[in-house]
Amino acid sequence: MSRKYHVAIVGATGAVGVEMIKTLEKRNFPVSKLTLLASARSAGKQLPFRGEPVTIQELREDSFAGVDIALFSAGGSISKKFAPHAVQAGAVVVDNSSVFRMDENVPLVVPEINGEDIRRHRGIIANPNCTTAITLMALNPLHQAFGVKRLFAATYQAVSGTGAQAIEELRAQVGDIVAERTPQAKVYPHQIAFNVLPHVDSFLDTGYTKEEMKMQNEGRRILHLPDFKASVTCVRVPVYRAHSVAVNAEFEKPVSVEAARAVLSKAPGIKLVDDPAHNQYPLPLNCAGQDDCQVGRIRLDCALENGLAFWVAGDQLLKGAALNAVQIAELI
Numbered sequence: 645m646s647r648k649y650h651v652a653i654v655g656a657t658g659a660v661g662v663e664m665i666k667t668l669e670k671r672n673f674p675v676s677k678l679t680l681l682a683s684a685r686s687a688g689k690q691l692p693f694r695g696e697p698v699t700i701q702e703l704r705e706d707s708f709a710g711v712d713i714a715l716f717s718a719g720g721s722i723s724k725k726f727a728p729h730a731v732q733a734g735a736v737v738v739d740n741s742s743v744f745r746m747d748e749n750v751p752l753v754v755p756e757i758n759g760e761d762i763r764r765h766r767g768i769i770a771n772p773n774c775t776t777a778i779t780l781m782a783l784n785p786l787h788q789a790f791g792v793k794r795l796f797a798a799t800y801q802a803v804s805g806t807g808a809q810a811i812e813e814l815r816a817q818v819g820d821i822v823a824e825r826t827p828q829a830k831v832y833p834h835q836i837a838f839n840v841l842p843h844v845d846s847f848l849d850t851g852y853t854k855e856e857m858k859m860q861n862e863g864r865r866i867l868h869l870p871d872f873k874a875s876v877t878c879v880r881v882p883v884y885r886a887h888s889v890a891v892n893a894e895f896e897k898p899v900s901v902e903a904a905r906a907v908l909s910k911a912p913g914i915k916l917v918d919d920p921a922h923n924q925y926p927l928p929l930n931c932a933g934q935d936d937c938q939v940g941r942i943r944l945d946c947a948l949e950n951g952l953a954f955w956v957a958g959d960q961l962l963k964g965a966a967l968n969a970v971q972i973a974e975l976i
């Protein structure tokens with residue numbers, strides 16, 4: 645009989661957590677027992693798994709007895725405090741927060757790109773930043789063919805990337821504006837409905853935000869390219885779900901649109917949607933709820949040498965979080 649695993653989800657009630665439950669179900673992950681953990685606020689509530697209700701427990705240091713795989717998605721401070729307890733109890737942790745991503749002892753993995761890296765784990769494996777994972781799904785096949793040097797990008801990031809409260813904030817603001825009431829901004833510093841905010845995560849002394857530097861820092865680790873350079877502007881847009889990224893990438897070797905399309909049409913986890921004459925290109929609405937990321941608008945970059953411009957979109961709750969984490973668990 646094939647082995648089954650006791651899986652715990654930390655942050656089970658969150659935007660990512662609920663997708664983790666659905667992804668385990670959808671991919672028929674061999675779960676013997678599912679433990680759902682969240683804050684004291686959620687203890688006692690229930691969420692369905694395979695048609696049965698599972699009662700949520702309050703996360704505690706001793707929550708991990710008997711757990712084989714712990715999927716963490718409750719924020720950095722929770723991961724920092726509780727992941728070591730899970731490892732001590734014998735679990736392998738797949739962490740969605742950013743706290744371990746730059747730790748040399750923690751593999752940072754996108755299974756389609758560097759799945760082999762999980763062999764080096766010492767109990768914790770990190771899931772990359774969502775925008776980075778989605779961008780690299782398109783960039784890596786091109787890098788394998790042409791050798792990437794550097795990248796410029798602007799992101800269009802959905803509110804669900806901030807979590808469940810931000811989805812509610814956009815919904816409430818749209819309702820307020822339609823009803824001609826003054827919208828309230830609590831999650832973001834400005835109104836997000838009918839607006840775009842060139843501000844994701846906190847600002848650094850350089851003027852970039854932390855989120856913007858993740859593409860270069862995490863990209864270097866995932867692609868095994870210590871000299872990879874990425875200059876990114878991250879923008880929050882009033883989209884519920886799925887991030888989009890406008891990318892301009894420069895390569896070592898000469899590129900062509902035909903060769904890029906040929907490479908991307910065969911790449912795992914990415915779908916080529918590139919027929920501008922028929923208005924076919926990736927849209928966040930079409931990517932929401934889909935496992936595959938989509939790439940299109942591929943053209944020769946007119947300002948870079950050996951450059952390609954393209955548009956990639958993907959469901960950041962799936963490939964950028966829950967799906968990638970469950971794929972890592974499958975590799976474990």
Ligand SMILES: NC(=O)c1ccc[n+]([C@@H]2O[C@H](COP(=O)([O-])OP(=O)(O)OC[C@H]3O[C@@H](n4cnc5c(N)ncnc54)[C@H](OP(=O)(O)O)[C@@H]3O)[C@@H](O)[C@H]2O)c1
Pocket residue numbers: 654655656657658659660661681682683684685686687703716717718719720722740741742773774804805806807808809960961964965
């Ligand atoms: N959203 C995305 O697209 C995305 C993508 C990649 C990575 N991530 C990362 O995934 C993590 C979760 O993000 P999210 O968007 O799912 O956030 P969220 O919707 O705000 O959910 C947060 C989760 O953490 C739980 N939590 C909060 N405080 C806790 C505590 N003291 N003890 C135990 N559990 C606690 C919450 O439980 P209660 O319901 O009980 O409060 C909830 O289940 C973050 O680290 C985020 O950076 C998110």
